Amino acid sequence: MERETVKLRIKFAKSGAMRFVGHLDVMRYFQKAIRRAEIDIAYSEGFSPHQLMSFAAPLGVGLESNGEYFDIAVQSHTTAEDMKERLNRVMVPGMEVLNITMLGAHAKNAMASVAAADYSVRFRQGYEPGFDWVGRSMEFYGKPSIMVTKKTKKSEQQLDLKPGIYSMSVKTDENGVPVLRLFVDASSSGNIKPSLVMEAFCREYGEELPEFALLITREDTYANAGTAENPRLVPLDAVGEPF
Amino acid sequence: MGENALRKQKLALRDEILLRVEKPARYIGNEVNAVVKDKEKVDVRMAMCFPDVYEIGMSHLGIQILYDMFNRFEDVWCERVYSPWLDLDRIMREEHIPLFGLESQEPVKDLDFLAITVQYEMCYTNILQVLDLSGIPLSAEERTWEHPVVIGGGPCTYNPEPIAEFFDLFYIGEGETRYRELLDVYKEARREGADRKEFLRRAAKVPGIYAPSFYRVEYKEDGTVRAMVPTEEGIPAVIRKEIEMEVSDTYYPKKPVVPFIKVTQDRVVLEIQRGCIRGCRFCQAGQLYRPVRERDVDMLKEYASDMLKNTGHEEISLSSLSSSDYSRLPELLDFLLGECSRKNINISLPSLRIDAFSLDVMGKVQDVKKSSLTFAPEAGSQRLRDVINKGLTESVILDGAAMAFEGGWTRVKLYFMLGLPTETEEDIRGIGDLCNKIAAVFFETVPKEKRVNGKVQIVASTSFFIPKPFTPFQWAPMCTKEEFLEKAYLTRSSIKEQLNQKSIKYNWHEADVSVLEGVLARGDRKISGVIRKAYEKGCLFDAWSEYFKNDLWLECFDECGVDIGFYTTRERGLDEVFPWDFLDCGVTKDFLAREWKKAMEETVSPNCRMQCQGCGAARFGGGVCFEERGDGYGA
Numbered sequence: 001m002e003r004e005t006v007k008l009r010i011k012f013a014k015s016g017a018m019r020f021v022g023h024l025d026v027m028r029y030f031q032k033a034i035r036r037a038e039i040d041i042a043y044s045e046g047f048s049p050h051q052l053m054s055f056a057a058p059l060g061v062g063l064e065s066n067g068e069y070f071d072i073a074v075q076s077h078t079t080a081e082d083m084k085e086r087l088n089r090v091m092v093p094g095m096e097v098l099n100i101t102m103l104g105a106h107a108k109n110a111m112a113s114v115a116a117a118d119y120s121v122r123f124r125q126g127y128e129p130g131f132d133w134v135g136r137s138m139e140f141y142g143k144p145s146i147m148v149t150k151k152t153k154k155s156e157q158q159l160d161l162k163p164g165i166y167s168m169s170v171k172t173d174e175n176g177v178p179v180l181r182l183f184v185d186a187s188s189s190g191n192i193k194p195s196l197v198m199e200a201f202c203r204e205y206g207e208e209l210p211e212f213a214l215l216i217t218r219e220d221t222y223a224n225a226g227t228a229e230n231p232r233l234v235p236l237d238a239v240g241e242p243f
Numbered sequence: 244m245g246e247n248a249l250r251k252q253k254l255a256l257r258d259e260i261l262l263r264v265e266k267p268a269r270y271i272g273n274e275v276n277a278v279v280k281d282k283e284k285v286d287v288r289m290a291m292c293f294p295d296v297y298e299i300g301m302s303h304l305g306i307q308i309l310y311d312m313f314n315r316f317e318d319v320w321c322e323r324v325y326s327p328w329l330d331l332d333r334i335m336r337e338e339h340i341p342l343f344g345l346e347s348q349e350p351v352k353d354l355d356f357l358a359i360t361v362q363y364e365m366c367y368t369n370i371l372q373v374l375d376l377s378g379i380p381l382s383a384e385e386r387t388w389e390h391p392v393v394i395g396g397g398p399c400t401y402n403p404e405p406i407a408e409f410f411d412l413f414y415i416g417e418g419e420t421r422y423r424e425l426l427d428v429y430k431e432a433r434r435e436g437a438d439r440k441e442f443l444r445r446a447a448k449v450p451g452i453y454a455p456s457f458y459r460v461e462y463k464e465d466g467t468v469r470a471m472v473p474t475e476e477g478i479p480a481v482i483r484k485e486i487e488m489e490v491s492d493t494y495y496p497k498k499p500v501v502p503f504i505k506v507t508q509d510r511v512v513l514e515i516q517r518g519c520i521r522g523c524r525f526c527q528a529g530q531l532y533r534p535v536r537e538r539d540v541d542m543l544k545e546y547a548s549d550m551l552k553n554t555g556h557e558e559i560s561l562s563s564l565s566s567s568d569y570s571r572l573p574e575l576l577d578f579l580l581g582e583c584s585r586k587n588i589n590i591s592l593p594s595l596r597i598d599a600f601s602l603d604v605m606g607k608v609q610d611v612k613k614s615s616l617t618f619a620p621e622a623g624s625q626r627l628r629d630v631i632n633k634g635l636t637e638s639v640i641l642d643g644a645a646m647a648f649e650g651g652w653t654r655v656k657l658y659f660m661l662g663l664p665t666e667t668e669e670d671i672r673g674i675g676d677l678c679n680k681i682a683a684v685f686f687e688t689v690p691k692e693k694r695v696n697g698k699v700q701i702v703a704s705t706s707f708f709i710p711k712p713f714t715p716f717q718w719a720p721m722c723t724k725e726e727f728l729e730k731a732y733l734t735r736s737s738i739k740e741q742l743n744q745k746s747i748k749y750n751w752h753e754a755d756v757s758v759l760e761g762v763l764a765r766g767d768r769k770i771s772g773v774i775r776k777a778y779e780k781g782c783l784f785d786a787w788s789e790y791f792k793n794d795l796w797l798e799c800f801d802e803c804g805v806d807i808g809f810y811t812t813r814e815r816g817l818d819e820v821f822p823w824d825f826l827d828c829g830v831t832k833d834f835l836a837r838e839w840k841k842a843m844e845e846t847v848s849p850n851c852r853m854q855c856q857g858c859g860a861a862r863f864g865g866g867v868c869f870e871e872r873g874d875g876y877g878a
């Protein structure tokens with residue numbers, strides 16, 4: 001049976017206590033939220049139909065985000081503003097729908113679209129490294145290669161992070177706390193975890209990064225709106241249209 | 244903007260701890276429909292506790308009902324608390340982190356009440372864990388106004404004696420009726436500056452409330468109870484259970500809390516009735532919750548819609564001891580089928596009797612190829628089924644199975660009990676026989692070319708019979724572990740002898756834990772020392788077979804000089820005073836004794852709708868006891 005559906009892309013933020021709700025549970029959370037908000041979502045065929053929903057990049061437990069995404073197919077819709085408000089009325093503290101856009105019929109789904117991500121990295125109080133990490137950060141970023149050992153179950157592999165780091169800078173936030181901004185590859189083939197970069201950074205200056213030292217916020221998730229040779233990275237919702 | 248405020252959202256546990264433990268979402272609260280109030284604006288703060296892990300506790304309907312009720316009281320803020328899992332338990336002890344309520348993330352110790360629901364005996368050590376981690380003395384005697392009032396409720400509190408030492412109060416019966424009164428007594432006592440003992444004294448006079456410290460137990464020389472004596476004038480000698488007779492006009496949550504992580508009962512639960520008309524003689528719930536009270540079908544429809552809307556759950560389940568006996572079931576199911584197929588919501592139907600009607604409904608709501616049918620004959624022979632008053636006959640089972648196989652089902656689950664009173668080897672062999680006959684029915688009814696995967700799958704499970712208070716079998720001796728195991732082996736070998744044995748799978752429960760459950764179920768105050776010792780030696784999560792430490796428990800019985808056989812295998816005389824006899828659950832001891840004798844005579848008793856047995860529950864003035872009784876019910 002052919003049904004007319006429209007694909008929407010939903011951008012949301014995750015913070016506070018919600019940092020401890022894992023990816024699969026966030027998916028379940030939104031499935032239920034969509035029912036509570038009475039969004040007219042489309043379902044798959046078959047004996048136990050499920051909602052047509054696709055999430056972008058999973059976010060690790062403990063991380064905050066200001067730029068998470070998922071796509072849904074709906075059978076009918078109102079305005080983006082109205083749907084956003086309806087969803088936000090049924091959110092819990094720490095979850096906020098930021099934006100809803102409409103995707104073209106041939107748009108790649110959220111997961112397949114992910115090309116890069118932008119992170120803010122802070123050191124948790126009491127976990128700051130002993131060396132002048134703010135002062136050294138640009139020196140570190142300037143290195144021609146940043147080699148790390150990636151351990152899998154079977155083997156150890158040498159890996160150069162440098163090509164996957166698109167930019168790195170240090171700023172100070174409104175509380176005067178230094179924040180490292182990392183813009184990195186987040187595609188399925190080359191995903192770079194910010195913690196891996198930070199481990200290499202500390203090791204470069206003779207320190208081991210302790211467990212739980214980092215407070216990480218994913219600021220946004222990006223798609224490539226250009227070509228493979230000529231990439232143009234834009235936030236995932238820049239692909240969609242307002243409605 | 245809002246982000247910074249949220250970052251400050253208070254959690255009792257540091258990030259480093261939450262990142263280290265399994266499923267941190269168990270401890271953060273913040274769920275959809277969780278109630279957060281301004282603590283400055285309430286008079287009474289309480290924690291409702293289910294002493295097991297979050298996923299189990301969150302699935303319990305009773306807590307959801309009471310949580311909703313308490314929070315509807317403007318002057319009360321009720322939070323939830325569960326047993327921290329072993330990983331967090333260790334960290335909290337190491338770092339001296341007090342147990343906290345999920346909503347406020349503040350210590351339980353600072354609240355006014357800690358209400359603990361006691362649903363099964365094997366959670367007793369977890370009760371002590373919750374008290375201990377909260378920083379509340381285990382013995383009620385040692386508590387002061389520095390500590391919350393610890394109150395217990397739930398089925399196990401119909402024999403509260405083994406855990407009486409650990410509780411200030413017990414609420415006997417259904418929570419909807421007397422809590423308001425109790426909280427008002429509390430508020431008044433605090434306003435007047437009364438001491439704790441005085442508050443407990445006043446509480447003891449509220450109907451349904453049992454305050455153990457105002458009772459003395461006298462024992463006979465043989466160790467049995469002589470009498471339970473109130474220690475003061477005005478303290479009631481007998482406490483009658485509380486019961487909500489207006490089940491269609493009472494508290495029920497329209498907005499139950501929706502957990503983030505997957506819990507056992509991850510669905511809307513609609514309680515359609517309380518009680519059971521059937522009177523199986525081993526079943527405690529069937530006696531405790533008499534009489535049957537049905538909820539109004541219009542109320543149920545309204546609640547079903549609202550609860551689905553407010554939770555966003557994708558499944559709804561009907562809850563009751565025997566849903567097939569709900570008189571408006573067809574109408575309710577009709578409504579749900581319409582409502583749910585429109586919204587892509589699943590319906591789960593536990594505890595339906597297998598007949599043409601239920602098979603028709605189940606065929607609509609489940610994938611018959613994947614789902615299985617459940618029968619609970621409980622005993623292998625008709626003789627023994629008569630003893631336990633289980634009305635299910637072999638022909639009903641076989642006819643039901645034949646209909647089901649024609650409808651496309653190929654999996655059948657069967658539940659039995661081993662160690663029932665009067666059980667013989669022949670009764671046990673009957674289990675294998677029955678399984679074999681069901682398999683034969685499959686091969687007879689389903690022609691070869693229509694057999695999915697070519698086969699039928701029968702799973703027989705046995706549990707061990709544990710006599711419970713307030714049942715006709717409360718006098719029955721229980722088997723030893725060795726006897727239980729012998730019976731399980733016999734069951735297995737009798738199944739192996741069957742022609743169709745390849746189609747039959749057999750599972751049985753552990754025997755150790757059943758024996759212990761038997762002791763705790765019919766125990767007295769002398770058991771509490773053993774429970775405390777077991778906890779101190781590291782017993783915890785005893786309901787989880789992988790964490791149950793039988794050797795440690797046995798050691799504790801030994802060291803406390805408590806004889807297990809006194810509580811399990813000993814034959815009790817009809818004139819024995821039981822530790823729980825001071826409670827009145829509505830059903831009289833006379834009635835139970837009558838049923839016990841009828842069991843020995845292998846005589847069945849008709850159910851409440853066929854013919855009232857005069858059990859005593861009619862005194863509550865409603866429910867099935869006052870229904871028009873047609874002579875043709877069930878025909």
Ligand code: SF4
Binds near residue numbers: 533854856858861868
């Ligand atoms: S009084 Fe009669 S009808 Fe009522 S619960 Fe007892 S046996 Fe059933």
